[in-house]
Amino acid sequence: MKRINSESSAYASWDASLALSTPWIEATHLGNVVSLAAGDVLAREGERHSYFYLLRSGFVHSTIQRSNGAEFLLEIFGPGAIFGEGPAFANRPRPTTTRVVAPAILSRYLPADITQKFSTMPELAASLIQLLGFKNKMVVEKLAGVASAAPKERVVDLLLRIARLQSNSDFPSAQESRNFQVDLTHEKIAAMTALSRVTVTRTLNLLSKEGVIETRAKQVIIHDVSALRRLHYKNS
Structure with a gap:
């Protein structure tokens, strides 16, 4: 499995996904492929949403709403990015709004379907665990300085x-x-x-x-x- 670049970056969870998403990219038989246009919303902040995604082409970003109503860009996702897995597996409301900013093709997964594959494809679970750990680390770093x-x-x-x-x-x-x-x-x-x-x-x-x-x-x-x-x- 590839090593994640340790250099600080404003949108480093995209880098993490690029390093860890190979087994997901190759597993074309899993999930459903969806095509979305620029401006389409995948999930809104505070809403429950059943799916998580692998972005195969295009660009997506996630934002959070500040107290003054303005949006703050939290993350950019490009080809190879995996996102939405945390709240999907935990069945929790989405902490961000995720919107397509350039025409995108994605693989969409239901956690229940993917969990059944972990015994025969443990590399899928391993990549998600590593990715979640890296994202948690990056949230702390972003709060410390990236917002500015x-x-x-x-x-x-x-x-x-x-x-x-x-x-x-x-x-x-x-x-x-x-x-x-x-x-x-x-x-x-x-x-x-x-x-x-x-x-x-x-x-x-x-x-x-x-x-x-x-x-x-x-x-x-x-x-x-x-x-x-x-x-x-x-x-x-």
């Missing part, structure tokens, strides 16, 4: 994650000179980072002036991955 992450830090973090998915590695030297194309509008990036569109546009323009990216219609082209990484670790 600057807009530039959030945008850079998201761009690096998407580029890493495309490279299918942690940026080996052979990939450093590649251009990475991020097919997301400013509106979608804003939704995925809990920022306003104006703030995202301002941040992307700043990064463009620094020469690390180029903005196009409904796209962001990453020209300098090394520089983007340096920005990320400088602010981590």
Whole structure:
């Protein structure tokens, strides 16, 4: 089983899922496949919801509502992420609202159905236990500092994650000179980072002036991955 990267990250449970979800990705016979459009809500904060999910493509985020009514972005999920397993197995109300921000294909599971498979597929249970433990650790770290992450830090973090998915590695030297194309509008990036569109546009323009990216219609082209990484670790 892959080792989880121990470096602090704003959305590290996605990293954890990428490291632990292989047995779930390969078990295509389990659960039901569902396709959802941007804006669709999977579960709302405070409601009971019977399922948990493996995200096969697209992007989903989870938010919590602050006392002033504003939404706070708690997590971003990309391909390979497993989410919703805690409240689904415990049959508890959802602590967050989970919404699709880019068209998504997911595998949907009922805990009762999956529990029956644990005896013959123990790797499924092992991955969930490890993932839950890592998520609990990350909640504490987020409460300690991630909530105050600057807009530039959030945008850079998201761009690096998407580029890493495309490279299918942690940026080996052979990939450093590649251009990475991020097919997301400013509106979608804003939704995925809990920022306003104006703030995202301002941040992307700043990064463009620094020469690390180029903005196009409904796209962001990453020209300098090394520089983007340096920005990320400088602010981590």
